[in-house]
Amino acid sequence: MSFQGTSTYVATSELQIAVNAAIYLQRPLLVKGEPGTGKTLLAHEIANALGKKLLTWHIKSTTLAQQGLYEYDAVSRLRDSQLGKEGVDDISHYIKKGKLWEAFTADETVVLLIDEIDKADIEFPNDLLLELDRMEFYVYELQQTIKAIHRPIVIITSNNEKELPDAFLRRCLFHYIRFPDKTTMQEIVNVHFPNIREELLNNALQLFYGLREVTGLKKKPSTSELLDWLSLLLFEQLPASVLAESDLKEQLPPHLHTLIKNEQDLNILEEWRRRRR
Structure with missing residues (x-):
């Protein structure tokens, strides 16, 4: 797989090198740059160029890292048990898969965009260190490990609203999209x-x-x-x-x-x- 830009996205040689290095090394690519320089669009164009499915996780100030893995809806399970509904014993019915779970269990390699990671709490990147490094996580409710069948191509964008932890940066490749001449x-x-x-x-x-x-x-x-x-x-x-x-x-x-x-x-x-x- 090689990215060289598309008919609708002009990618500089430096950007092409960064993207292809991330694909080859199977490392997340952290992309920074001024707002409006095409950071988010880059993931869409990589998916189009390589013919891959795109999964997008938009980060907000209230987003928790756990939401990218899965969420257990204990409230719905309790309510259903009180109403006597069938299937309450199967806890998997109350597990909502996050974007990382979807990416890890996809039938083929996908492009995973973690958009504007700097909007979240400072601990957010640290909470994803092992998952992005080992490409696996443990679901305690199911006593099951979810491991990536195919390592996704991970693109992470940041607008530099806050500094990211060094431990997180060590696990990423980095590219700054300079404003075009x-x-x-x-x-x-x-x-x-x-x-x-x-x-x-x-x-x-x-x-x-x-x-x-x-x-x-x-x-x-x-x-x-x-x-x-x-x-x-x-x-x-x-x-x-x-x-x-x-x-x-x-x-x-x-x-x-x-x-x-x-x-x-x-x-x-x-x-x-x-x-x-």
Whole structure:
């Protein structure tokens, strides 16, 4: 199995090397980068490229590691026993399989995405150390060990909201998706808008990267926001000259709301423009 990107996802050579190393070494790949740089989408594209099923475990602040393994619904079992329902003696009826259980017992290798692991409690990664290392876990209620039939391809994303434990990092390969330079970004845009006029794209990228260079922005516009912005420009059939005439110091670009996402950054941009007039 080898990942080289897809027709809808431009993967740099460094990213391809990281993904293929994780597949070969059978290690989880921890992917970091700015929001909107395609970390989550990467797992989807790996699954598409390799023809594998994708299992996604979205992590929230309240998510527990145990939920990725299984959950025992003792309350439902107690209620059913009080109601005299059949099958109460079979505890397996009250075991809900988690995403790791599904991945471990799949008939073939799957891609398992653990998305935004840094949202959970700091102990969350440590609680998965053995399971991700040995690819097995024990179900006490069933007195049964669930072991991976085929080791899944594990992609873990993080937005760096909190530091991850060293013991967890040692068990992962790591790749940071750097923000694309103009050449790479042009390739990404051409994948999504193959018929975009070159002059319009060049002018749009010049404004976009100029906006990212404004000092102090809390949320710099990302790749996904650039694509939304271009989609609006193309929908309205704006001529390239509109962007060529735009100057961040004198006039804000059209549909700025797709690029700037909070009042604080808008105020910073306005102050930045005022100082340069």
